Amino acid sequence: MYSSIITASQQHPCHLIDVLQQIQNRDGYLSNEAMLEVAELLDISSASVWGVATFYNQFRFTPPARKQVKVCMGTACHLAGGQLVLEAMARELKVEVGGTSEDREFSLERVACIGCCALAPVVTIENKVYSKMTPPGVEEALVEVKSESEMEGL
């Protein structure tokens, strides 16, 4: 099933990261089956694939939620109170940091610097940037996002 992603020229262990990135781009995550198949196609051990995949921050091993909430924890955001925003987000979404809500609607991640230091603290929900966030601002943003989801559901 993944042989279509991996071209003949990529069937070498040096393309492992590239191949994993392509799979994650398509599927949204790396499943165990995918990693086993990659190991076979590139002729390396499944432990090596797992070792590389878990080394890097980019890869995830569970299906992503429909809406991804990312709270920036870069230095500027940290100094401007990013931790309080992250905690407020976890509380409001009832999701642990790094987790996904039960209905798979939201996932909450902390990310390192998305490069909008002048707008700190920032949160991104899907790809929309919410700047100069505060704990009360989190509530407002989520009301907006949730009403949008309900509209889409109709």
Place this chain on the structure above:
Amino acid sequence: MKHSRIRVLSPKKRGAPYSDKITHILVGTATCGRAAGSMAVLEAFSGEIEGLKDKARVWEVGCMGLCSQEPLVTIIKPGDFSVCYHHVTPQMVPQLVEGYVRGDDPCLDLALGTLAGGNGDGVYIPELDLFKYQSRVLLRNCGYISPLQIDHYFACGGYRGLAKALKLKPTQIIRQIEKSGLRGLGGAGYSAAAKWAACAKAGGSTKYVICNADEGDPGAFMDRVLLESDPHSVLEGMIIAGYAVGAKKGYIYIREEYPLAIERIKIALKQARAKGLLGRRILDSDFNFTIEIVRGAGAFVSGEETAMIAAIEGGRSWPEHRPPYPAQAGLRGRPTLVNNVKTLAYVSIILQRGWRPFHDIGTGGSPGTALFALAGKLENTGLAEVPMGTSLRALVYDIGGGIKRGRQFKAVQIGGPLGGCITEDLLDTQIDFDSLRKAGAIMGSGGVIVMDEDNCVVDTAKYFVDFSRQESCGKCTFCRIGTYHMHSILEEITRGEGSIESIEALGVLAEDVRAGSLCGLGRMSPNPVLTTLRYFREEYEAHVLDQRCPARVCKELTAYYILPEKCYRGCDHCVLACPAEAVFSDEQGIKVVDQLKCTKCGSCELVCPPEYNAVIRLSPVSLVPADRRTRPDTKEPKA
């Protein structure tokens, strides 16, 4: 200090990217502009000038580094002033088009200033004082030319450095780089010429050039701005480097978190190939060179050159022992030149305009300019490019505009998680590789974070150590376990549970991690702790001895308290905002925070109307009067 403006770098007049026949509208659409809403502005302009096709044109440009003014739009009008507008919204677009595109009204109420320079000289806004202290060499085209147009780069002198280089012998190029005194701008400041010479001398027919664009410091973004605003200047430097060291293949390693930079480099590569600047027989010489993008999968340690090589080879990003240096045996065991984005961008300008103008800027030991990302509690945040030798004070006060809201300066952290913090009395330290190192900080990533009295240095040290702990690759025991324990001790201290012994232990551990690690990440990760221990020891001691956080940041040591004399009884803002239902009214209707329930999220302080300003933070928590700690019907919490 030798100080000169970018103008000296341009002896001859070059072409201009923008024709003087029509009006040009430049919209900054780098990541920072987009975050502030510039894509909607771009769309609005495109719609608004629909009927003016032969009179005006909209261009996407990069970023001038004025992050706090985004979205930024410049209108270049033939025969008239070029005007910069800030905080532009789609609603302002009709007024701007009617005013300055169709008419002659420059809409000064919306303007930030005029745009000067350009055509290869550094662009700047003369009305803003913060440009007076800068020398825009690397940033000369940023926010001015369109990164999507190779012709714009040509018009500003682009690829002329490559054309010159191909007529020289590789040794002559290295000699020029040596004369310029260029030092690696990735952080360590190693002589660029020495690295190049070692790689050129190394045997073998297969060699590689790697451009290090894995900007991992969570507070630095100058490499991203360069790649998004002036991608060809980096590519030109890479091709010249390839020719000088005898490589035929280059890799540009960009972090996956920079999707726009990747996209713009991809476009630039395609254009360069189409113009015969990449590929076989470049500019009709015998030199062949190709460049491939490698997307980094997110690991701070990949910024270390041997770790980056391991990542390109498809494995875990683990650093290796040096020597052998990558210049001797790097990627796939072949000689490999690894240079940072800024270093390579400098190579193009040195070859375009000669080594002397570059050498004339800055100090004897560190020529050229330094590029910083200013963030934190400053009035003006964004990018600044200053001549080496400028004082930190000028960077913080003259360019950064001083501390926001008139608060008190506390410290400045330079060089990101591996850098150190510098206090008020060291602000006259001049910026160059050697002086900063002496003061305990590093040039490093170029991230400059300014802290004011509301930031806790222990908490900040904990933040950086936590970052290094998570990013430690795990190869060296001292880094892997040492950073873990440093973090737990800092946790203890910020909870008020530490003791003087824990502060001592922290210092010892920090020295051990520095001594026992292989790569820069491990060796320098104790820097934030060592410098804060050196300059702010009393703040550490306040945490453990008095249970007090002087900046009132550390949660366990801080309480929210509502001043009864300031509280306006009729207002319910804090009660409604509190997510923990911790705020209640006493019998007189004055609000009280129940310390047992309070989660210290700060919502009450934020929503309390400024005319009352009744919510304050107290540290230690024992300062809260005993009769206002909790509801009368609940038991008094044990102190």
